[in-house]
Every structure is written in structure tokens, then in C-alpha cells.
Amino acid sequence: GVPVLLHVIFFRSVASPPSSNFLLLGPSGAGKTAFTTLLEAKSSPATKMAHSTHTSQTSTLVSVSLPPTVPTASNRFRSVNDPSLKEATRNPIRYRLKDTPGHGKLRASQGIAELQAMSTSKDMKTKLRGVLFMVDTAALVDDATLRDTATYLHDALLVLQKRALNKGSTKRVPEVPVLVAANKQDLFTALPPGSVREKLEAEIDRIRKSKTKGLLDASMDNGLDNEEDILGNDDGEGAFSFKLLEMEVGVKVDVVGGAVKGDQEEEYGSGVRRWEEWVGQCL
Numbered sequence: 001g002v003p004v005l006l007h008v009i010f011f012r013s014v015a016s017p018p019s020s021n022f023l024l025l026g027p028s029g030a031g032k033t034a035f036t037t038l039l040e041a042k043s044s045p046a047t048k049m050a051h052s053t054h055t056s057q058t059s060t061l062v063s064v065s066l067p068p069t070v071p072t073a074s075n076r077f078r079s080v081n082d083p084s085l086k087e088a089t090r091n092p093i094r095y096r097l098k099d100t101p102g103h104g105k106l107r108a109s110q111g112i113a114e115l116q117a118m119s120t121s122k123d124m125k126t127k128l129r130g131v132l133f134m135v136d137t138a139a140l141v142d143d144a145t146l147r148d149t150a151t152y153l154h155d156a157l158l159v160l161q162k163r164a165l166n167k168g169s170t171k172r173v174p175e176v177p178v179l180v181a182a183n184k185q186d187l188f189t190a191l192p193p194g195s196v197r198e199k200l201e202a203e204i205d206r207i208r209k210s211k212t213k214g215l216l217d218a219s220m221d222n223g224l225d226n227e228e229d230i231l232g233n234d235d236g237e238g239a240f241s242f243k244l245l246e247m248e249v250g251v252k253v254d255v256v257g258g259a260v261k262g263d264q265e266e267e268y269g270s271g272v273r274r275w276e277e278w279v280g281q282c283l
């Protein structure tokens with residue numbers, strides 16, 4: 001009715017404009033659309049039904065709000081009695097999430113291209129604060145799925161590594177952190193986040209080794225040193241780990257479990273809460 005509509009209009013006009021952007025990547029079927037739809041529904045219950053479907057062929061940009069009880073980096077010690085919580089409830093922190101299609105054929109032109117554009121943009125309106133890479137933790141036991149997922153993650157991390165290494169010494173630009181959102185923890189076949197991390201690291205290591213070999217063979221001919229093209233920016237001899245990437249390049253990767261499905265029931269651990277907390281730490 002009219003009061004609800006007025007409330008929405010009023011709410012919209014006082015809410016802080018969303019200026020922080022996050023990019024949502026990951027293979028098809030990981031739960032990206034479900035996650036985006038859930039965040040939209042939680043952000044504006046009155047308009048819940050308006051965007052119940054997203055196409056999977058193009059990117060969608062949604063503006064969502066952080067739950068008031070989720071702390072941000074600039075507001076670490078917010079408690080339930082804190083007056084700033086009241087303010088946050090009245091005027092929630094908003095951010096924008098760009099959902100990208102995960103289908104193999106569209107990755108280069110959509111997900112990776114989007115990452116390239118957003119991570120190098122100097123425009124504050126499109127400045128990238130973080131990347132959420134969603135994985136289906138029940139599907140990673142399948143070797144082909146693991147390989148496909150790790151390849152996509154490897155390519156995304158390489159874009160961020162190049163950005164980190166090429167940005168020149170004049171201006172300090174903060175690195176773009178990555179959250180591996182280990183989704184579908186409600187399924188009993190799901191791998192726990194620790195194994196997801198290990199499997200992805202081991203698979204990226206394999207991808208890196210075969211790439212190093214290819215580059216070595218090529219550099220015999222052209223004499224170029226292509227260490228920058230090797231994820232982790234080392235010679236690719238030792239084992240790859242996300243820790244190595246953080247130490248060598250400054251790009252931080254966290255693997256955190258959750259479930260889009262369990263969020264409303266609060267049945268399966270924390271739902272998407274811990275991912276929202278990660279977002280909060282980037283704000």
C-alpha cells in the first residue's frame with residue numbers, strides 16, 4: 001500500500017549512496033544468482049518480488065545493504081547497545097554487487113573482462129573493493145569440476161597479481177582482496193572450507209607448473225623473463241599456496257564456508273553472515 005511505498009521512498013532517500021563495488025565470480029551452478037537474489041530480498045523486503053529472476057548470460061549490478069549488526073572496518077566495536085547501531089539501522093551501509101555469468105564460454109568476455117575493467121578503474125564510482133569467488137563445495141569432489149573451478153580462480157588471481165605488480169610506485173593503491181565463498185555447506189556431501197582451500201591450492205599448483213614449463217620453453221626462444229605471469233610471482237618451483245600469494249604479491253585470499261540456502265532458517269551454521277562480515281571488513 002501507500003505507507004509501504006512512502007517508507008521505501010523515504011528510506012531510499014536517506015540511505016547513504018552505495019559507492020563500494022564488489023564483483024561476484026565463480027563457475028555456473030555455484031549459487032551466485034541465489035546469493036544475489038537473497039541479498040536483494042534481505043535489503044528491501046518491500047520490493048522482494050521485483051527481481052526474482054536474473055538472466056545468466058549477462059552481468060547484473062545490484063545495490064544491497066549490509067545488515068546493521070555486521071561490523072565494518074571503520075566501525076569495529078559496534079555492539080547491540082552501541083548508539084551507532086541505531087544509526088546503522090536507520091541508515092544502513094550500502095554496497096553494490098556485480099553478478100557475472102559463470103558459464104565457461106562467457107568467462108573471458110564477462111567475468112575476467114569485468115574484473116580487469118573494475119580493478120584498474122580510476123573512477124571512484126566503479127572502484128573495486130573486493131572479489132567474491134563462489135564455489136559449490138559439494139561439486140569439488142569431481143575432478144573435472146575442481147579443475148574448471150581452479151582454472152577460473154587462477155585466471156582471476158593472475159589479473160589481480162598483474163594489477164598489484166604493475167601499478168607503479170607513485171600512488172599507493174590498496175590491493176583487492178578475494179573471498180572464496182565455500183557455498184552449500186548445508187549439503188552433507190559438502191567439503192569443509194579447509195579441504196576446499198587445500199584442493200584449490202593443489203590444483204592451482206598443477207596449473208602453475210604446466211604454465212611455468214610452457215613459459216620456460218618459450219623464453220628459450222625469446223629470452224624474456226616471465227615471472228610476473230606465474231601466479232605467486234616466484235619461479236613456480238615450490239608449492240603454491242594462498243599464503244605465498246599474499247606474501248609475494250600482497251593479494252589476500254580467504255576461504256570461508258556458508259550456505260545461501262540456510263541463511264533464512266539459521267539452520268546451517270551462519271548462512272551468508274560470515275561473507276557479509278568479510279564484506280564489512282572491506283568497507
Ligand code: GDP
Pocket residue numbers: 026027028029030031032033034035056102183184185186187258259260261262
Ligand atoms: P549460479 O549459476 O552460480 O548463478 O548458481 P544458482 O544461483 O543458479 O544456483 C545453482 C543451484 O544451486 C540452484 O538450484 C540453487 O538453488 C542451488 N543452491 C544455491 N545455493 C545453495 C546452498 O547454499 N545450498 C544448496 N543445497 N543449494 C544451493
